[in-house]
Amino acid sequence: MTLKLRDLSLKPDLFGTGHGLCAGCAESVSVRQILSALENPPVVALATGCLEVSTTRFPDTTWKVPLIHSAFENSATTIGGVDAAYKALVRKGRMEDRPLTFVVFAGDGATYDIGFQWLSGALERGHKFVYICLNNEGYMNTGIQRSSATLLGAWTTTTPSGDARPGKPEWHKDMTKIIAAHNIPYVAQAAAHNWKDLMTKVRKAEQADGPAFINVLTPCDRGWRFEPEKTMEVSQLMVEAGLWPLYEVVDGKYKMTGARQKKRPVMDALLSQKRFSHITKNADDATIAAIQAKVDEEWDALQALCEMSAAE
Amino acid sequence: MPEQQSSERPLWQQIQPGGIGVNPGSTERVQTGDWRTEVPVIDFERCTHCMICWVDCPDASFEVANAKLIAVDLKHCKGCGICAQVCPVKCIEMVPDSAENRETTDVNSGNGASSESAR
Numbered sequence: 001m002t003l004k005l006r007d008l009s010l011k012p013d014l015f016g017t018g019h020g021l022c023a024g025c026a027e028s029v030s031v032r033q034i035l036s037a038l039e040n041p042p043v044v045a046l047a048t049g050c051l052e053v054s055t056t057r058f059p060d061t062t063w064k065v066p067l068i069h070s071a072f073e074n075s076a077t078t079i080g081g082v083d084a085a086y087k088a089l090v091r092k093g094r095m096e097d098r099p100l101t102f103v104v105f106a107g108d109g110a111t112y113d114i115g116f117q118w119l120s121g122a123l124e125r126g127h128k129f130v131y132i133c134l135n136n137e138g139y140m141n142t143g144i145q146r147s148s149a150t151l152l153g154a155w156t157t158t159t160p161s162g163d164a165r166p167g168k169p170e171w172h173k174d175m176t177k178i179i180a181a182h183n184i185p186y187v188a189q190a191a192a193h194n195w196k197d198l199m200t201k202v203r204k205a206e207q208a209d210g211p212a213f214i215n216v217l218t219p220c221d222r223g224w225r226f227e228p229e230k231t232m233e234v235s236q237l238m239v240e241a242g243l244w245p246l247y248e249v250v251d252g253k254y255k256m257t258g259a260r261q262k263k264r265p266v267m268d269a270l271l272s273q274k275r276f277s278h279i280t281k282n283a284d285d286a287t288i289a290a291i292q293a294k295v296d297e298e299w300d301a302l303q304a305l306c307e308m309s310a311a312e
Numbered sequence: 313m314p315e316q317q318s319s320e321r322p323l324w325q326q327i328q329p330g331g332i333g334v335n336p337g338s339t340e341r342v343q344t345g346d347w348r349t350e351v352p353v354i355d356f357e358r359c360t361h362c363m364i365c366w367v368d369c370p371d372a373s374f375e376v377a378n379a380k381l382i383a384v385d386l387k388h389c390k391g392c393g394i395c396a397q398v399c400p401v402k403c404i405e406m407v408p409d410s411a412e413n414r415e416t417t418d419v420n421s422g423n424g425a426s427s428e429s430a431r
Contacts, residue, residue, distance in 0.1 A: 005364070009367075017337075017372050017387075018343075023370070024393070024394060061338060061339065062337060063336065228392040
């Protein structure tokens with residue numbers, strides 16, 4: 001199961017060209033990588049979001065795979081229905097039984113906020129599917145509103161920065177751990193810049209015996225306010241500052257993936273994004289200290305979980 | 313049912329029930345290259361064909377054949393510049409988008425300098 005880019009480049013691209021995502025968008029990079037890493041033919045359900053509106057402009061589609069979209073919140077339930085229908089058709093002999101992978105692509109709004117209950121239900125029912133959360137930390141498609149994935153202190157159009165408030169006042173939801181608490185076979189966190197890590201996790205998720213969830217950090221150059229060519233650099237800085245640790249939870253066992261990750265203060269990552277410019281202009285800002293303290297605390301808690309899992 | 317012509321807006325008789333798309337990958341006809349202000353120029357002398365630009369391109373704009381990078385698809389390249397940033401040997405340079413600069417990378421013209429050195 002080795003991953004070599006030269007081998008992967010021989011496969012036909014399942015996600016085409018000419019979509020309307022912004023220049024430098026990390027979502028299309030991650031989607032292409034995920035689809036080319038899959039070993040079985042995929043069937044995809046989309047939640048409403050940047051990816052859906054930019055790739056399925058009527059009468060065209062960017063996708064070269066079977067695709068279904070019904071509403072914002074219910075992509076997990078939709079793919080659960082696809083899974084159940086496929087099993088029923090195979091049982092009745094109306095469809096050939098062959099290995100397929102059911103995949104959901106949803107944004108952080110559709111995962112953390114709007115589709116949370118539906119996702120939780122689909123995980124509990126144990127449908128076999130791979131849920132990919134393309135996390136750009138906000139409702140970027142509708143104009144950069146805050147979501148429960150947005151970082152503390154970030155500027156968005158609904159959490160403006162000014163004298164009264166320094167951007168978003170709340171800490172974000174730790175969705176990956178919430179999903180891990182559903183006790184499903186495979187949960188992971190990945191980032192757009194690390195293709196090998198992401199593709200390895202996708203293959204593990206595909207082979208998991210039950211539902212799998214991967215939370216992928218996909219930096220948004222419009223919403224995070226950085227130059228389009230910096231997408232991969234910003235993604236790497238977020239990981240190296242400990243704001244987005246790369247880890248996986250296999251059958252309840254936590255494990256960090258890749259080389260040593262946390263090697264920078266959060267300031268380095270915040271400086272690369274102009275959505276934090278109101279707090280990074282002053283190095284002694286209380287919000288930066290609060291972010292650093294919380295990141296350190298969560299990092300230590302995660303390391304403790306990994307050590308506990310390794311000792312078992 | 314009459315065949316759907318993807319280059320034009322379909323007639324109502326040609327629309328599938330539920331508005332189902334029937335032409336996989338048909339956004340290929342959209343020229344997103346119009347958005348570009350900078351164009352990537354590849355120095356094929358130094359390119360190691362590691363494919364990192366190919367895997368990190370948001371617009372699938374790197375043309376590959378037999379695991380070799382051969383050209384850039386300028387009809388779709390939005391000129392974001394990620395390729396120039398991630399290239400480990402720094403053989404991709406972003407230059408202002410002009411007819412002259414385009415010719416050195418254009419896969420459609422087929423006679424650009426870049427595609428020649430790849431052959």
